[in-house]
Amino acid sequence: xxxxxxxRWALTGIGLAILLSLPLxxxxxxxxxxxxxxxxxxxxxxxxxxxxxxxxxxxxxxTMIAGVAGYAVAMMAPNAIPLGDVTLxxxxxxxxxxxxxxxxxxxVGLIAVNTREIYLLMITLALAVGFSxxxxxxxxxxxxxxxxxxxxxxxxxxxxxxxxxxxYYTALIVAALxxxxxxxxxxxxxxxxxxAIRDSNRxxxxxxFHVGLHRIAAFxxxxxxxxxxxxxxxxxxxxxxxxxxxxxxxxxxxIMAVIGGLGHPLGAFIGALIFALMxxxxxxxxxxxxxxxxxxxxxxxxxxxxxxxxxxxxxxxAAALGRKDRNKITGSNxxxxxxx
Amino acid sequence: MSLQFILTxxxxxxxxxxxxxxxxxxxxxxxxxxxxxxxxxxxxxMVGAYVGFAVYDPLYASSxxxxxxxxxxxxxxxxxxxxxxxxxxxxxxxxxxxxxLRQALVTIGLSIIIADQLLxxxxxxPFQFFAPDMLxxxxxxxxxxxxxxxxxxxxxxxxxxxxxxxxxxxxxKLGIVVRAGVDDRxxxxxxxxxxxxxxxxxxxxxxxxxxxxxVIGATAQPMALGVDVRFLLMSLVVVIVGGMGSIGGTALGxxxxxxxEQWGQVLFPTYSVILTFVIMASVLAVWPQGLLxxxxx
Numbered sequence: 001x002x003x004x005x006x007x008r009w010a011l012t013g014i015g016l017a018i019l020l021s022l023p024l025x026x027x028x029x030x031x032x033x034x035x036x037x038x039x040x041x042x043x044x045x046x047x048x049x050x051x052x053x054x055x056x057x058x059x060x061x062x063t064m065i066a067g068v069a070g071y072a073v074a075m076m077a078p079n080a081i082p083l084g085d086v087t088l089x090x091x092x093x094x095x096x097x098x099x100x101x102x103x104x105x106x107x108v109g110l111i112a113v114n115t116r117e118i119y120l121l122m123i124t125l126a127l128a129v130g131f132s133x134x135x136x137x138x139x140x141x142x143x144x145x146x147x148x149x150x151x152x153x154x155x156x157x158x159x160x161x162x163x164x165x166x167x168y169y170t171a172l173i174v175a176a177l178x179x180x181x182x183x184x185x186x187x188x189x190x191x192x193x194x195x196a197i198r199d200s201n202r203x204x205x206x207x208x209f210h211v212g213l214h215r216i217a218a219f220x221x222x223x224x225x226x227x228x229x230x231x232x233x234x235x236x237x238x239x240x241x242x243x244x245x246x247x248x249x250x251x252x253x254x255i256m257a258v259i260g261g262l263g264h265p266l267g268a269f270i271g272a273l274i275f276a277l278m279x280x281x282x283x284x285x286x287x288x289x290x291x292x293x294x295x296x297x298x299x300x301x302x303x304x305x306x307x308x309x310x311x312x313x314x315x316x317x318a319a320a321l322g323r324k325d326r327n328k329i330t331g332s333n334x335x336x337x338x339x340x
Numbered sequence: 341m342s343l344q345f346i347l348t349x350x351x352x353x354x355x356x357x358x359x360x361x362x363x364x365x366x367x368x369x370x371x372x373x374x375x376x377x378x379x380x381x382x383x384x385x386m387v388g389a390y391v392g393f394a395v396y397d398p399l400y401a402s403s404x405x406x407x408x409x410x411x412x413x414x415x416x417x418x419x420x421x422x423x424x425x426x427x428x429x430x431x432x433x434x435x436x437x438x439x440x441l442r443q444a445l446v447t448i449g450l451s452i453i454i455a456d457q458l459l460x461x462x463x464x465x466p467f468q469f470f471a472p473d474m475l476x477x478x479x480x481x482x483x484x485x486x487x488x489x490x491x492x493x494x495x496x497x498x499x500x501x502x503x504x505x506x507x508x509x510x511x512x513k514l515g516i517v518v519r520a521g522v523d524d525r526x527x528x529x530x531x532x533x534x535x536x537x538x539x540x541x542x543x544x545x546x547x548x549x550x551x552x553x554x555v556i557g558a559t560a561q562p563m564a565l566g567v568d569v570r571f572l573l574m575s576l577v578v579v580i581v582g583g584m585g586s587i588g589g590t591a592l593g594x595x596x597x598x599x600x601e602q603w604g605q606v607l608f609p610t611y612s613v614i615l616t617f618v619i620m621a622s623v624l625a626v627w628p629q630g631l632l633x634x635x636x637x
Binding site for chain 2: 058111112114115117118119121122123125126127129130133134137138139247251254258289290292293295296297299300303304307
């Protein structure tokens, strides 16, 4: 099966090589707090982009689902404070956490199965905030407002997860695999039906496909992706709190996906990188107190000027310069197409 | 559990529902006509409360105006929210009519900026309005005993808002135009109605209701940052449960959510927040359009 054209494979390879060699010449701060962070949050944004672009569902529940995985791994993690009732080695806890996120994704899909567009946005937003409030008020499992601390992550090749190299490479490998997974899935019959549903769910139903089941499966897959992001984010933050999956975090992931561009999976990571850069360096420009105004302005300007984000802007720029990608097989990654 | 207790909790739920109704009505009105999900509705609520308080506070401190301070504060809050809403509609949302998702994203961006700017301008200290003497203090309610009179006023105001909106939508020319716009905007424009003007009016009206809710809410209980999120969510949940664009549905949704919140706090205090969302999810599972919502045609 062709996931990408040869040229795109080559470009992806070059990009990956650059990312792999970053530790050679970047200080640890950049490695962990800019690129590592962009990768782990980009994974959550990727799950949103996948749903939005290929399914037409802009779901605000992805941060919540990442939070499900994050809380699941934190509850089972050894050395967590407070320690959960059942502790498992990370090799078991991580897959279970991702499984929990997959199930949570399917449940969100089930709840929202009959809703579309703007209703879906509202319902998923309400679910996300509801879950965060639940985590905040539950002491027994979620430890309430304080959350669960000291979730340090597994040792890999005898090195602690917090070592910058280990964290960065793990995040990079997971992100790259999930990125390729998305590109692969949308070429499978399942992915094609999903896009058909996005374009016209009635016709797709008339052909004989079960629209509801495909939608729920898409949400489950997005949950699987977001789950990996949630686990890595929890290791990155050495723990998880209700506010880290609250409304602001939810909107943050939406901002990343939209700034980067909902039209292509890569946009999620571009947006996450821009977000991380702004979050880190905005304080030296306008003071950290007004970060929200800055990010809100940037978000607003992007939505007003280029609804398909930086990725779409780049695509239009390339087209304007006459370098049209003739082997364009992703079809609609440029232009002013709105996610439906 | 005594009868008095049951009645008190129910009345508490009713007064909370009144506040939710006033705020959610504006949200529902805007959505009903323009299909715009105004994610900045909670921010408009905050604009009303903050600007209202900025006008009210110096007046209340002065001796000459102290008795009218609250009323002027209410009017200032309504006017400020309506103005911000008008600017939002004319500058940002009007020209992207029909692109619902983009509009929702724009209002999310605006709500982030508004909340941050309110924090920068007015600071983060909580504040509260003092109700005017007429509405201040307790009153004797049969079966319950002493009860804050302002809370009862809230219920009356909500009923007045509901009846007023119903009359506006069903008995006036503007109402006819608005209802026609809900059904078919193109045809309405073809009939020679200035649809953008109607849309701007409705948006300002919806925003004004949020501003009114802001001042009322900040009189009933202290106002602090973060309420924009709470009231946006409550508006969402109320109209999702009740059904979009229907006053009766909004009232029913507000009643359910208000009562559920108060009774939830009594019966299982830790998880009362969740009850709201359980109700929403169960309603959606059975009635995807909300309890009184119209089926999309």
